[in-house]
Amino acid sequence: MIDRLNSALGDRYTIQRELGAGGMATVYLADDPKHQRKVAIKVLHPELSAVIGAERFLTEIRTTANLQHPHILPLFDSGEADGLLFYVMPWVDGESLRDRLDRERQLPVKEAVRITAAIASALDYAHRQGIIHRDIKPENILLHDGQPLVADFGIALALTAAGSSGRMTETGLSLGTPHYMSPEQASGEGTVDPRSDVYALGCVLYETLVGDPPFPGSTPQAVLAKVLTTNPERTIVHRESVPPHVDSVIAKSMERIPA
Structure with a gap:
């Protein structure tokens, strides 16, 4: 795949190595020689690209490109190359919140609240632009010098459009991660609106304080x-130092x- 990408994108980027893969895409570290910087290129999996379609992806991504907030990872570029849909983001020299939780399990209460407040600010800004993330989770929260950056707004609009057309359902693909899905997302019956992101952020804060997601399951x-x-057990059941208001x-x- 790296050779294929270098062949398709070689006039703009030089792919160095794979950084990681998820359910929707694979991320690669690359050099951007024109701007003399390192970037992260996210390449959508072929089945997802087929569902979204290049025209829809490129149309919807333009709206996302206008998101400008200190806690949202910006979008540098996007396009189609050799049948692959991709978008380009800054390479963050840090780690994800998932990496940190895997290492430390729980965060200090003040730090967990600080990170959550920053993410809430980013989500509020995006919601006022009419954009719902739909997949808030520790993997999509990057930490750079201690500051959180919400990633993956890049495909939220395109996937929403694909979902409204019925194509996501037809292929069995869904947007969201079970541990952080709101009930309306999980059932597929309710309207997904900004409150779904609020629910997911609540799940993330819960996990940063307790050390486990609200709803464990095999x-x-x-x-x-x-x-x-069901409702999750209260955080104070697991960690008495959590303030009652939190x-x-x-x-x-x-x-x-x-509500």
């Missing part, structure tokens, strides 16, 4: 069943019937 189906039918905010954000 399979995605088991997790989703809990999301749809515990209440988390419980409010994760109500199964959004």
